[in-house]
Amino acid sequence: MSAKVNTALPLEYQTLQNQMNILGFWIFLGAEIVLFATLFGVYGVLGTRFADGPILKDLIVMQDVFIQTVLLLVSSFTCGIAIYEMRRNNVKGLMTWLIITLGLGAGFLFMEIREFLHYIHAGATIQTSAAFSSFFALLGTHGLHVTLGICWAVAIMVQIKKRGLTSDTARKVFIIGLYWHFLDVVWIFIYTFVYLKGAVA
Amino acid sequence: MKHQTAGFPKSQIFGLILSLVMTFGAGFIALKTSLSFGVIMAIIGTLALIQAGLQLFMFMHVSEGEDGKTNIINMLYSLFCAIVIVFGTIWVMTLGTHTH
Amino acid sequence: MSNIQWNHILVINDPLLLGAFISMVLSAIGAVALVTYLKRWGWLWREWITTVDHKKIGIMYILTAVLMFFRGGIDGLLMKVQTSRPEMEFLNAQHYNEIFTTHGVIMILFVAMPFLIGIMNVIVPLQIGARDVAFPQLNALSFWLFLSGAVLFNISFVVGGSPDAGWTSYFPLAGKEFSPGIGNNYYAVALQIAGIGTLMSGINFIVTVLKMRTKGMTLMRMPMFTWTSFVTSIIIVAAFPIFTVALALMTLDRLYGTHFFTLSGGGMDMLWANLFWLWGHPEVYIVALPAFGIFSEVISTFSRKTLYGYKTMVYSIVTIAGLSMVVWVHHFYTMGSGPAINSFFSITTMLIAVPTGVKIFNWLFTMRKGRIQFTTAMLWALAFVPNFVIGGVTGVMLAMAAADYQYHNTLFLVAHFHYVLIPGVVFAVFAGLYYWWPKMFGHMLNEKLGKWHFWLFVIGFNVTFMPMFFLGLKGAVRRAYTFSMESGFASLFLVSAIGSIILAAGFAVFCYNIYWSARYADRNISHDPWDARTLEWATTNPVQYYNFATLPEVKKLDAFWEMKKNQDSLALHAKELEEIHMPSNSGLPFFMFVVFTIAGFLLVFEWHLAAAIAAIGIVAGLLIRSFDYDQGYHVHVKEVVETERAWRKVEGEVNTHVS
Secondary structure, eight states, X not given: OOOOOOTTSOGGGSXXXXXXXXXXXXHHHHHHHHHHHHXXXXXXXXXXXXXXSOOHHHHOOHHHHHHHHHHHXXXXXXXXXXXXXXXXXXXXXXXXXXXXXXXXXXXXXXHHHHHHHHHHHTTOOTTTOXXXXXXXXXXXXXXXXXXXXXXXHHHHHHHHHHHOSOHHHHHHHHHHHHHHHHHHHXXXXXXXXXXXXXXXX | OOOOOSSOOHHHHHHHHHHHHHHHHHHHHXXXXXXXXXXXXXXXXXXXXXXXXXXXXXXXXXXXXXXXXXXXXXXXXXXXXHHHHHHHHHIIIIIGGGGO | OOOOOGGGTBOOOSHHHHHHHHHHHHHHHHHHHHHHHTTOHHHIIIIIITOOOHHHHHHHHHHHHHHHHHHHHHHHHHHHHHTSXXXXXXXXXXXXXXXXXXXXXXXXXXXXXXXXXXXXXXXXXXXTTOSSOSOHHHHHHHHXXXXXXXXXXXXXXXBTOOOOSTTTTOTTTTSTTTOOSSHHHHHHHHHHHHHHXXXXXXXXXHHHHHHOOOTTOOGGGSOHHHXXXXXXXXXXXXXXXXXXXXXXXXXXXXXXXXXXXXXXXXXXXXXXXXXXXXXXXXXXXXXXXXXXXXXXXXXXXXXXXXXXXXXXXXXXXXXXXXXXXXXXXGGOGGGTOOHHXXXXXXXXXXXXXXXXXXXXXXXXXXXXXXXXXXXXXXXXXXXXHHHHHHHHHHHHHHHSHHHHHHHTTBHHHHHHHHHHHIIIIIIHHHHHHHHHXXXXXXXXXXXXXXXXXXXXXXXXXXXXXXXXXXXXXXXXBTTOSOOOGGGSOHHHHHHHHHHHHHHHHHHHHHHHHHHHHHHHSOSOOOSOTTOOOSGGGGSOSSOOTTSOSSOOOOOSSSHHHHHHHTTOOOOOOXXXXXXXXXXXXXXXXXXXXXXXXXXXXXXXXXXXXXXXXXXXXXXXXXXXXXXXXXXXXXXXXXHHHHHHHHHHTTOSOTTTOOO
């Protein structure tokens, strides 16, 4: 509750309320780890149970997977640069890098939706088999998070436009940054344990 | 935690290069080598974990600020839960039933 | 897609249900009429619905829990009537299924949880010397989402039909193939919404405890109830996301034809059981740990001693939290995972008895040579020890995988978990309510009525559940709606039914006590009526909205006791007072309650488009919140001085009664 401001710290850490928001978000990320772990566990059990339906290995286009991975990896990097610019108090740089980040995120989403449509046309939908139910549940949840992240980031950019860089807006940018990096972490595991594993198996 | 007011975002660029190397390295090991499935999974699984750590430290600055220690404990505990959930579920639901 | 007929929506073709429906409608009309007559709508909106005050939110949780206890208790009584004699035809099999399902869900998720989260809300910020929780508005949202889940779950039995696959809702029974009706959709959706609220509470309390402790309140000086609440919050964050996923997959299976838990398409029905108990077992500790914390406070206060073995108590709580994540398979040994898996989980399960045993001895040693005062709160704590030991020891019996094949699915198990949860949670809640009632309402509960409540409830509890151990060993299965004369179960079942009436009488006395005390109890009580030891008693009864005029400083464990011992006066020094920053009220959590309830209801009925449109309201609420820059307000020093004078003048003997 304290409104005490410690200007020795970066903007987003200057008030106790801000520190609590950031810590709370880290704990929320802990919950997100558990949520995705559960989906990975389900995929680990069901991921090979294709019933009589198509097999994932026959459908994967590895090249597209690499493109998706690079898009998300680079967007995580550009998001890091955005935060870096924010700490240099460079609003213009912050906004530019955020826009680039969201553009890469949108590109990732486009590729993912295209991939899903490709699977659906090949007869592998969420209703086809346990394997594809768990595949779409895991990747769909991740994709939904990315979508939500883009909308949320846009809302925050509007707020920066309106209010400039204050300790409140800086905190919000920092938190969405954490969220965005986290989604990249989840993708690394999807890349490894869904795609690479699926291609090897 | 210090103000980064000038200079070059070294840790971010270093992180990006490392993660790209590991991503393609994992892809290469999985797709272009003839190692056994178990060995491949062990290697690329380790690479994924290292990459996650990389994101946490180089991009997310997990240990910065006065709650840095809390964040690390939080992430380690979440990792413990994740391992229990993933491997526990797979162990209980698939491997155990083979033994009888 | 939707195959739900309008004429199936209201299921009141049965006299019991019709009666319940009419009484629900009448009491709703009565409540609305009463508020209108008293012209209290504005007050209700300003003081309660939009409040972000942790104490009021806590009281709303507790009130909801009392109402839900009534509902869940009625369910229990109906079951007891049905099984009181062999071949009774009071309820049919379908009704019985619905009632044991709602009894279980309501008692765990809508009674035990809100009672404990409610008490946590009221007490934890006070015990650590804070003015509110870390995120007051999120806290209000937690409550309203919990209430949304409770409302949805409770309207199920007249609108669309109750869930009927047990509180565990195992597949394949809970799937669309075997339960095509609406009931199980309610289970999936209502628990999902309530669960989101609980998860946010968990995050809120972790941050509150980590960041908002007053000066000198190190972690190892925190009162035991705060410690247990903190660890419970950690388990909530570790376990509830699993339930979120499990329920989401259940929803997908039932509404969108996926194959997670189905028999066809490669699904695995027992995967549901695995996910359910991955959450469900930690859930047991989520409700048990804060209860242990309450007992620790009560026993220490009324034994006039510092808690024995404070540090080992903390370590054992943390150990229990860790072990709680690795025992889940003991709920389904009979799936037949093979010797390695069953042995592993047998051992981890038995290990949990060690830290729990440590705690029991700590409580006993706290009482040893203490000057015990037999208040109602202390009586509950005393009764807890032997009763809970019965629950714990039978738990160790059940932990042995090979033996469990014999006990599984019998009333022995039912008796076991009632002996864990009723002494372990319900006794604790009653102890906590008698103990902290003055903190919340400024008057005590009547001790004489409290003792009637205690004796009726404890005797009734034992008479109800002790026979079930023997019934179970004789082979009586759980969830069976009747039994034959030849089974030889009749006399024990009858004893159990009689016990349940005594139990219910105890609860009725409690409700009467709330009413009696609200009307007649003495308001002129000190801020420290029990001569207690922790910081929540260093401020007035009921607590003023900003909690503390100046934040207290802590030098040792049992901070308030130390203050009294050192004759630290509670006198105010005008110079030390500063403006107090407080958060503003908000109508947004209530708005979220409305849209979540509507969207959830439409989803239950599989009206997907309408549900999606209602969900736009949820997104709107999130956006409104994001664009909200309200900074709260400041309370002037003058107002603080006036408020403080009012209660400090009442009694000058603040420091006098330390013994």
